[in-house]
Amino acid sequence: MTNSTRSSAPIALVTGGSRGLGRNTALALAARGVDVIFTYHSRAEEAEVVRAEIAALGRIGHALQLDVGRAATFPAFAEAVRGALAGTFGAERLDYLVNNAGIGITAPFLETSEEMFDQLVNIHLKGTFFLTQALVPLMADGGGIINLSSGLARFSMPGFAAYAAMKGGIEVLTRYMAKELGARHIRVNTVAPGAIETDFGGGMVRDNAAVNQLIAGETALGRVGVADDIGPMIATLLGEANRWVNGQRIEVSGGIHL
Template sequence: MTKIALVTGGSRGIGRAIVLSLAQKGIDIVFTYKGNETAAAQVIYEVKNLNQKAKAFQLDTGNIRGFDAFINTLSQYLNDEYQKSNLDFLINNAGIGLYGGVADTTEETFDAVMNVNFKGVYFLTQKMLPLLNDGGSIVNVSSSLTRVCVPNVSVYASIKSAIETYTKYLANELGKRRITANVVAPGATATDFADGATKDNEERRKLTASTTALGRVGEPEDIGGVVAFLCSEEAKWVNAQRIEASGGAKL
């Protein structure tokens, strides 16, 4: 039976790696993107080259008023393409990073990070529950910054901590439906996130590598494979867990 996953923020970086890792496991893909339609089209092409189906929908995960229309569009696609209205996996990956010290962070910055990284995750998941098959999985993306402290990330890290607590409650409440809920917490990863410093700034990369047990920065594929594992039969007994994928950062 065909398995289907929804991945938010799937057109670039870690999201793209998650999409491709899932497709490599024989899972069909629906993913969202915020604005880069060209990048989304490229990911669809790559998934199809793996002999899996893929569909992309534009969605601002920080605007919950758009969720009802998205759910209707998603349901229509599933009915048209698969003659069913449900899917198996929800991966809440979309996120933004806006940084600043405790004394300097504005309410506007706080609200922007909250709306995408927590409020959007909470209410999109709520809307998706009727579409999620019993026995399915939810994977929420957090950060190693909930474990270690670095300058200027108090809002981002605190909200990711909320995601980790929320995930445990999801696991508890959805257990009767045999739906697992887990967190993957990436360490510093070479993507365009946060102005791409970990990807393009050689000084930053060397510093990160020097404080990581495995001696390098993370790559998106390092995270994608962990998420795909949590959507496999081998992980069906893993539930309510935080799995950090950081190469052993700041031990």
């Protein structure tokens, strides 16, 4: 799943790029002249649509399958990325990495099972930690990494204790990455979206009118977020204009719970 034309443009890797915020981010990057490797979990047909959308923007897209909850597969995935860089892009290095892939599990604290907790750890925290570890050797000096967190790491809502705990861990991890990768001038920041109308978490924010209205009423700008509020912001943050932003948590939520 790729275009065959070589390019000297910057190259980004976006996990979970076949749908939702990942798709929007991949397209926003392409619109700004960046070629994109993006991952999908199981729906190859969705990935092919995104690849075609990237091509329509004049950039190269390349889809790779990845389960971010299976850290044992990351060394092989890194080799697949190395092969894609050489074979599709005529390049040796990635410029940007966006750790976006994730799932939403909603359960009260007292009803959260160990299985639920472990699944969230493996995908959101362990996955981000060890996937980045595997891919940093393929990154160019002076590149950028974005780790996705959530507004729920700042404010509390019943049912998200385990999910938010993982995102809190991501925010701490981001600062450590920024410190330790600074010698290579690789910037690492956290982007924390608020509630967004996507299919994440079963599409609750998008499809449940009562939830949508409740969140809109608690947001300073008076509405729930959409994917187009997030992807372009991430693409801009990775760009040269933000080269001095490092180790920061940036919430993109329209001003919820101020």
